[in-house]
Amino acid sequence: METAMNLTEVSPWCWEIPKSGNMLVPGRVFADRDFIEHAEQEQALDQVRNVACLPGIEMASLAMPDIHWGYGFAIGGVAAFRVEDGIISPGGVGYDIACGVRLIRTGLLADEAVQTVPDLIHELSRSIPAGVGRHGDVRLNHHEMDQLMVKGVPWIVSRGYGRSEDIEAIEDGGALEGADPTLISPRARERGFAQSGTLGAGNHFIEVQRVDEIYDPAAADAFGIFKGQLCVMVHSGSRGLGHQICTEYVKIMGGASARAGISLPDRQLACAPIQSPEGRDYFAAMACAANFARANRQVMTHLLRQSFEYIFKSPAEKMGLNLVYDVSHNIAKFEEHDVNGVRKRLCVHRKGATRSFPAGHPDVPDKYRDIGQPVIVPGDMGTASYLLKGTKTAMSESFGSTCHGAGRVMGRRAAKRLIQGHELKARLEAQGITVSAGRTSTLAEEAPEAYKDIDKVVEVCHQAGLSLRVARLRPMGVIKG
Amino acid sequence: MPAFEIIEHTADIGIRAFGDTEAEVFENAATGMFSLICDLEKINQAVSYAVEVEAEDRETLLVEWLNELLYLYESREVLLTSFKVNSIGDNSLSGMAYGEPIDHGRHDLMTDIKAATYHMLKVMKTSTGWTAEVIFDV
Numbered sequence: 001m002e003t004a005m006n007l008t009e010v011s012p013w014c015w016e017i018p019k020s021g022n023m024l025v026p027g028r029v030f031a032d033r034d035f036i037e038h039a040e041q042e043q044a045l046d047q048v049r050n051v052a053c054l055p056g057i058e059m060a061s062l063a064m065p066d067i068h069w070g071y072g073f074a075i076g077g078v079a080a081f082r083v084e085d086g087i088i089s090p091g092g093v094g095y096d097i098a099c100g101v102r103l104i105r106t107g108l109l110a111d112e113a114v115q116t117v118p119d120l121i122h123e124l125s126r127s128i129p130a131g132v133g134r135h136g137d138v139r140l141n142h143h144e145m146d147q148l149m150v151k152g153v154p155w156i157v158s159r160g161y162g163r164s165e166d167i168e169a170i171e172d173g174g175a176l177e178g179a180d181p182t183l184i185s186p187r188a189r190e191r192g193f194a195q196s197g198t199l200g201a202g203n204h205f206i207e208v209q210r211v212d213e214i215y216d217p218a219a220a221d222a223f224g225i226f227k228g229q230l231c232v233m234v235h236s237g238s239r240g241l242g243h244q245i246c247t248e249y250v251k252i253m254g255g256a257s258a259r260a261g262i263s264l265p266d267r268q269l270a271c272a273p274i275q276s277p278e279g280r281d282y283f284a285a286m287a288c289a290a291n292f293a294r295a296n297r298q299v300m301t302h303l304l305r306q307s308f309e310y311i312f313k314s315p316a317e318k319m320g321l322n323l324v325y326d327v328s329h330n331i332a333k334f335e336e337h338d339v340n341g342v343r344k345r346l347c348v349h350r351k352g353a354t355r356s357f358p359a360g361h362p363d364v365p366d367k368y369r370d371i372g373q374p375v376i377v378p379g380d381m382g383t384a385s386y387l388l389k390g391t392k393t394a395m396s397e398s399f400g401s402t403c404h405g406a407g408r409v410m411g412r413r414a415a416k417r418l419i420q421g422h423e424l425k426a427r428l429e430a431q432g433i434t435v436s437a438g439r440t441s442t443l444a445e446e447a448p449e450a451y452k453d454i455d456k457v458v459e460v461c462h463q464a465g466l467s468l469r470v471a472r473l474r475p476m477g478v479i480k481g
Numbered sequence: 482m483p484a485f486e487i488i489e490h491t492a493d494i495g496i497r498a499f500g501d502t503e504a505e506v507f508e509n510a511a512t513g514m515f516s517l518i519c520d521l522e523k524i525n526q527a528v529s530y531a532v533e534v535e536a537e538d539r540e541t542l543l544v545e546w547l548n549e550l551l552y553l554y555e556s557r558e559v560l561l562t563s564f565k566v567n568s569i570g571d572n573s574l575s576g577m578a579y580g581e582p583i584d585h586g587r588h589d590l591m592t593d594i595k596a597a598t599y600h601m602l603k604v605m606k607t608s609t610g611w612t613a614e615v616i617f618d619v
Contacts, residue, residue, distance in 0.1 A: 071598040071600030187552055250599060414489060
């Protein structure tokens with residue numbers, strides 16, 4: 001393929017941007033020909049190249065097939081930096097720190113629940129606050145906020161939100177170590193805590209889904225998933241708390257980059273050495289937001305269990321409302337990886353990418369240890385979402401990472417011009433999908449046409465070996481923020 | 482010339498604001514940002530806030546000013562519709578913002594803006610006045 005960047009085809013599923021200029025490592029994009037052309041058109045590949053110039057970057061600046069143009073770092077980007085001489089960057093995590101997905105399975109059959117789904121969606125939308133500017137019922141004092149930011153999900157479970165067995169099915173056991181609440185400004189607290197237990201807006205959603213395809217029966221069985229099953233997926237983040245922490249640290253790190261003598265091709269790439277006070281503080285603040293985001297999804301899980309109990313008139317335990325997994329796709333983590341046969345401690349940034357650890361990895365929950373980590377990839381509301389499993393190939397090729405979703409191809413306003421919200425709602429309902437949205441016009445921003453084909457994104461990751469398909473889930477009912 | 486226009490991007494959205502003076506371009510950028518959140522004509526001017534921000538340069542000052550207004554919006558649960566920059570230098574700004582508490586019955590909130598970013602950020606003096614460009618994370 002003739003391209004301005006002289007991309008090299010490594011395989012049909014992987015392209016290399018050769019080192020040039022100030023790049024310390026090459027860029028590597030997991031994509032098929034269509035995706036790579038699209039990424040190049042919207043200059044997302046320039047962003048992959050910019051990240052390759054940041055100090056301490058290891059192996060390559062990576063992008064997943066759902067790559068699209070972001071601010072600073074591309075969305076769908078993965079970059080790992082050496083702890084000794086590398087950097088950490090709030091822009092490499094994003095404003096919605098620890099935005100992620102959790103999948104809750106049930107023992108219910110989708111076919112038997114079809115008539116009930118509209119009532120269930122109505123009840124869920126009533127009990128879980130969603131949309132712009134909505135706040136939740138969980139009110140915490142300062143001391144309790146600190147506890148939640150340090151101890152995350154185990155703490156909120158101890159307060160009655162959920163069950164102890166939920167904890168092991170959450171990345172990091174629902175509490176990322178190293179959180180320091182003394183670094184959280186009063187402003188970040190104010191913005192975040194009114195929103196505890198709320199879904200948020202934009203692309204965040206709660207979906208009631210049907211498992212419509214099983215690709216890997218052994219893995220599906222281990223994850224408690226079967227064909228025809230009713231499941232619920234929650235996609236949400238750290239709300240105003242994460243937004244404010246990122247805002248503050250991008251500013252702080254603008255100065256820190258200059259002091260460290262790092263020249264930035266784009267100010268949104270502002271960063272600081274991992275070992276500097278600014279770098280350490282950012283990680284400790286980010287961990288607070290990560291714990292908040294996971295606790296937030298836990299509160300919503302508690303509320304949705306109550307909604308199921310109310311609608312189906314049966315206890316949640318009896319209905320088998322169990323957590324399959326909860327994984328974040330905007331986060332920086334300290335992890336050990338083998339690079340050219342050498343074990344290294346790295347700060348892995350995933351901005352719109354999902355951790356995809358293989359069978360046998362100590363960070364995979366015991367009950368899934370022989371299978372691999374569940375990877376949850378939310379699609380757009382008209383099509384499908386996927387449950388995948390992590391692989392050894394991901395460990396060697398992408399620092400244990402894979403895609404995070406469909407990835408936008410169309411701007412929000414362009415989508416609104418092209419698609420009428422009420423027509424979209426009618427179309428989805430004709431497909432048997434119940435839709436509850438704060439506003440029908442914003443619904444159009446999230447129309448299936450605005451996203452890449454999720455089947456193809458997951459296919460590229462499967463072929464490249466970054467994650468393997470386990471099951472596909474189709475929406476039956478959607479609540480959009 | 483319009484007070485502002487919308488810049489479109491795949492995942493995010495931005496504002497290009499115009500003004501005869503630097504103060505005016507900052508005011509118009511704020512108006513543009515809140516026009517993405519709510520229909521400005523539906524917001525009364527019932528409350529006001531004094532806003533003071535400091536930054537190392539003009540561009541950062543614009544990001545700080547807009548992020549300060551987003552903080553007020555979320556933490557005080559108010560919609561802002563009118564802005565006045567009383568004094569502005571290279572490193573500091575002093576101004577006012579006017580609006581009213583959010584009333585979900587009357588106010589239809591359209592977009593959740595997470596932050597004003599530094600990506601492609603510009604504040605420029607042109608032959609006809611001032612122009613500013615900022616991209617939001619939504």
